Amino acid sequence: xxxxxxxxxxxxxxxxxxxxxxxxxxxxxxxxxxxxxxxxxxxxxxxxxxxxxxxxxxxxxxxxxxxxxxxxxxxxxxxxxxxxxxxxxxxxxxxxxxxxxxxxxxxxxxxxxxxxxxxxxxxxxxxxxxxxxxxxxxxxxxxxxxxxxxxxxxxxxxxxxxxxxxxxxxxxxxxxxxxxxxxxxxxxxxxxxxxxxxxxxxxxxxxxxxxxxxxxxxxxxxxxxxxxxxxxxxxxxxxxxxxxxxxxxxxxx
Amino acid sequence: xxxxxxxxxxxxxxxxxxxxxxxxxxxxxxxxxxxxxxxxxxxxxxxxxxxxxxxxxxxxxxxxxxxxxxxxxxxxxxxxxxxxxxxxxxxxxxxxxxxxxxxxxxxxxxxxxxxxxxxxxxxxxxxxxxxxxxxxxxxxxxxxxxxxxxxxxxxxxxxxxxxxxxxxxxxxxxxxxxxxxxxxxxxxxxxxxxxxxxxxxxxxxxxxxxxxxxxxxxxxxxxxxxxxxxxxxxxxxxxxxxxxxxxxxxxxxxxxxxxxxxxxxxxxxxxxxxxxxxxxxxxxxxxxxxxxxxxxxxxxxxxxxxxx
Numbered sequence: 001x002x003x004x005x006x007x008x009x010x011x012x013x014x015x016x017x018x019x020x021x022x023x024x025x026x027x028x029x030x031x032x033x034x035x036x037x038x039x040x041x042x043x044x045x046x047x048x049x050x051x052x053x054x055x056x057x058x059x060x061x062x063x064x065x066x067x068x069x070x071x072x073x074x075x076x077x078x079x080x081x082x083x084x085x086x087x088x089x090x091x092x093x094x095x096x097x098x099x100x101x102x103x104x105x106x107x108x109x110x111x112x113x114x115x116x117x118x119x120x121x122x123x124x125x126x127x128x129x130x131x132x133x134x135x136x137x138x139x140x141x142x143x144x145x146x147x148x149x150x151x152x153x154x155x156x157x158x159x160x161x162x163x164x165x166x167x168x169x170x171x172x173x174x175x176x177x178x179x180x181x182x183x184x185x186x187x188x189x190x191x192x193x194x195x196x197x198x199x200x201x202x203x204x205x206x207x208x209x210x211x212x213x214x215x216x217x218x219x220x221x222x223x224x225x226x227x228x229x230x231x232x233x234x235x236x237x238x239x240x241x242x243x244x245x246x247x248x249x250x251x252x253x
Numbered sequence: 254x255x256x257x258x259x260x261x262x263x264x265x266x267x268x269x270x271x272x273x274x275x276x277x278x279x280x281x282x283x284x285x286x287x288x289x290x291x292x293x294x295x296x297x298x299x300x301x302x303x304x305x306x307x308x309x310x311x312x313x314x315x316x317x318x319x320x321x322x323x324x325x326x327x328x329x330x331x332x333x334x335x336x337x338x339x340x341x342x343x344x345x346x347x348x349x350x351x352x353x354x355x356x357x358x359x360x361x362x363x364x365x366x367x368x369x370x371x372x373x374x375x376x377x378x379x380x381x382x383x384x385x386x387x388x389x390x391x392x393x394x395x396x397x398x399x400x401x402x403x404x405x406x407x408x409x410x411x412x413x414x415x416x417x418x419x420x421x422x423x424x425x426x427x428x429x430x431x432x433x434x435x436x437x438x439x440x441x442x443x444x445x446x447x448x449x450x451x452x453x454x455x456x457x458x459x460x461x462x463x464x465x466x467x468x469x470x471x472x473x474x475x476x477x478x479x480x481x482x483x484x485x486x487x488x489x490x491x492x493x494x495x496x497x498x499x500x501x502x503x504x505x506x507x508x509x510x511x512x513x514x515x516x517x518x519x520x521x522x523x524x525x526x527x528x529x530x531x532x533x534x535x536x537x538x539x540x541x542x543x544x545x546x547x548x549x550x551x552x553x554x555x556x557x558x559x560x561x
Contacts, residue, residue, distance in 0.1 A: 013516075016515075017381040017382075017384040026380075026385050098362065099360070121497070122497065124381070124496070126380055127366065127379065130365060132353075133350065133357070134356065134363070138357050142324065142428045143323050145346075148490065161346075162490045163346040163347075164347075164444075165435045166434050166490070166491045167434040169431040169432045170320075170428050170431055171428065171429050173428070181497075182480065183484065217362075218392055218393050219389040219392070220389065221388070221389055222375060224380070224386065225388070226386070227379070227384065227385065227386050230527075230540075230541045233541075233543035233544055233545060234543070234544060234545070235534075235544075235545045235547060236545065239557050242528065242546050242557070246505070246561075250505070252448070252525070253448070
């Protein structure tokens with residue numbers, strides 16, 4: 001079985017996000033970028049399936065700017081076999097929308113014919129939580145989102161999903177789209193020898209045009225602004241004082 | 254043109270998120286219809302019909318819709334979409350699962366988790382864990398939207414919409430439901446509770462989480478948890494509040510032993526009053542708390558339980 005794992009290059013989750021003063025977006029100049037944390041979990045899961053003998057080949061894909069090849073090298077160093085970079089934009093500030101990403105991924109799936117696509121459930125930059133579901137719809141495949149457990153056997157995947165009420169277990173036919181949640185696994189760090197080896201693994205470079213996809217955005221960003229700030233509060237000295245303030249000052253209990 | 258809202262329910266009760274989506278829909282303009290798709294969900298359709306501002310409820314009762322599987326639900330919404338400019342659901346795990354599928358089938362981009370409606374085609378939504386707010390304008394003919402419940406008040410009752418039974422749209426049979434692992438609780442639902450008490454890594458163990466339960470029960474509160482507490486197994490996944498968990502905005506949020514990582518703040522910083530109890534006075538949670546108590550939670554929480 002072949003697995004496709006799309007990975008997104010996003011602002012590192014430890015970096016404090018700053019809105020630009022001209023309200024056109026957030027400041028991405030000279031900011032540390034990393035693989036989207038949910039996508040790391042997807043890569044890790046693909047590697048575990050390969051280690052378990054269920055997967056022969058892992059193909060990592062990244063769609064964005066030239067520098068997304070760094071993200072792909074990380075996936076290769078973790079254990080992916082080869083990579084496809086789709087250069088869709090020149091400027092890192094132009095986020096490629098989930099709809100366009102899903103269209104490009106569909107074209108890649110049509111070419112590569114994987115039986116499973118593992119994706120992060122959301123990217124921590126646009127927080128859209130949409131690409132996997134969109135790709136599944138375009139392919140007419142089954143989908144299992146928010147996976148915290150995945151077992152593949154007999155042409156089907158049994159997936160435990162993290163849902164609002166608790167957990168839901170579903171069984172989906174292969175080929176399938178699975179989007180992964182936080183507790184599916186803990187991603188490994190790439191070792192230095194594997195980082196060196198990753199430099200020799202194959203990476204193709206493509207464009208949306210190669211796949212006949214128009215990646216231009218459907219949403220116009222009118223402005224990006226700071227969220228409303230909370231006023232600094234007060235420290236109270238005791239539980240008694242806290243209860244008193246909640247009863248009289250705040251009136252919430 | 255009109256708005257179609259996918260009702261969020263468990264075949265017995267309508268989730269509060271639907272009434273919040275109705276409030277958002279009122280600002281989009283046009284008639285508001287609600288789709289109740291489920292298995293034996295006629296009672297839910299009657300509840301939806303009472304929501305103020307709703308002019309019609311479509312009820313599709315079919316085993317295919319009994320467990321919110323994305324493929325059949327999306328097909329049904331797409332089949333109905335001709336009459337609507339806006340296709341809307343709450344940003345619940347059901348809405349997030351189904352609506353992007355609908356968007357792709359209609360060749361629309363997804364407009365996820367909106368926090369405000371500026372006009373029929375322009376919406377505000379949080380990005381980067383709520384550290385920035387993006388205002389986006391959609392050029393798509395059909396706008397497919399999920400609504401952040403914490404940003405809208407629930408619409409009240411007072412309506413008397415007609416309920417129309419409709420046929421399903423078949424089941425592609427790609428997925429099947431196996432089981433739900435749901436803990437029944439008498440406590441209020443996390444995303445609609447007036448008071449939430451959340452525990453973090455500082456609580457230290459699953460057993461110690463009982464301290465949080467006791468004070469929550471005394472206050473009639475729902476229980477939440479930070480990602481660290483859920484990852485450590487102190488609390489189940491459905492307690493998680495944050496960027497990738499639930500987003501809450503209660504009247505009172507009590508954060509116990511929670512340091513206040515950005516991704517946790519993303520899920521609770523719109524609460525009206527925030528209380529933080531933490532022994533580390535440098536914890537970032539104190540920067541958003543209205544009332545901070547620097548104390549050992551094992552000493553402070555039992556006292557709080559006694560005094561409220």
